[in-house]
Amino acid sequence: DIRGVIFDLDGVLTDTAEYHYLAWQQLADEEGIPFNRQANEPLRGVSRRASLMLILGDRQYSEPEIQEMMERKNHYYVELIQTISPKDLLPGAIALLDELRQAGIKIAIGSASKNARMVVEGLGIADKVDAIADGYSVERPKPAPDLFLYAANQLGLEPQQCVVFEDAAAGIEAALAAGMWTVGLGPPERVGASHIVLPNLAGVKWAELQAKLSDVSK
Numbered sequence: 003d004i005r006g007v008i009f010d011l012d013g014v015l016t017d018t019a020e021y022h023y024l025a026w027q028q029l030a031d032e033e034g035i036p037f038n039r040q041a042n043e044p045l046r047g048v049s050r051r052a053s054l055m056l057i058l059g060d061r062q063y064s065e066p067e068i069q070e071m072m073e074r075k076n077h078y079y080v081e082l083i084q085t086i087s088p089k090d091l092l093p094g095a096i097a098l099l100d101e102l103r104q105a106g107i108k109i110a111i112g113s114a115s116k117n118a119r120m121v122v123e124g125l126g127i128a129d130k131v132d133a134i135a136d137g138y139s140v141e142r143p144k145p146a147p148d149l150f151l152y153a154a155n156q157l158g159l160e161p162q163q164c165v166v167f168e169d170a171a172a173g174i175e176a177a178l179a180a181g182m183w184t185v186g187l188g189p190p191e192r193v194g195a196s197h198i199v200l201p202n203l204a205g206v207k208w209a210e211l212q213a214k215l216s217d218v219s220k
């Protein structure tokens with residue numbers, strides 16, 4: 003039986019994936035490194051350092067330079083999320099959070115971002131979640147299962163009692179490695195490894211989803 007839901011944040015409950023992209027684009031432009039939306043695709047859901055490494059490719063930088071660039075990108079990102087408000091919740095998010103709460107399902111956020119708490123506060127959903135696992139919670143980033151295992155533990159649940167909502171391939175991989183149910187949001191090319199693929203949260207009903215998941219497990 004599924005007793006808990008773990009939501010990735012960026013690209014699932016809100017479109018901060020776009021802000022991450024814009025912040026990386028600014029950094030890449032300043033460094034004269036070619037980068038665009040298409041090049042950003044593999045960065046989706048990937049940790050800050052791993053994202054920078056993908057942008058830098060085989061260009062060589064010292065550790066202090068790497069640190070400085072990560073901080074600079076974060077500075078741009080933090081600026082972009084200052085104005086986040088409940089209006090920035092993606093369609094269907096509040097309805098699903100409320101339905102889950104009504105159904106007695108535990109809710110956690112499982113985001114690799116060190117800024118997750120700030121975003122959750124800005125979105126006004128802090129009182130709708132039971133736990134937050136963020137970029138400070140574990141060492142190994144997704145696709146390692148650690149962050150989702152940490153979130154399940156916070157909820158007092160076993161992995162197989164949890165379903166993860168993710169928009170990133172690395173996140174689906176992490177959730178599967180954790181032994182959890184997965185709902186991928188977005189194109190199958192990106193999230194096709196999940197148990198169920200949906201375009202987004204709009205119109206998603208917990209009752210229907212539960213039925214679908216139990217079909218998959220047969």
Ligand code: G6P
Pocket residue numbers: 012019022045046047048049050053076079113114115116117118137
């Ligand atoms: C999430 C986002 C990634 C981001 C990572 C680290 O996984 O999807 O785009 O790189 O968090 O976020 P941070 O805010 O700590 O740099």
Ligand code: MG
Pocket residue numbers: 010011012013014019046047168169170173
């Ligand atoms: Mg995401």
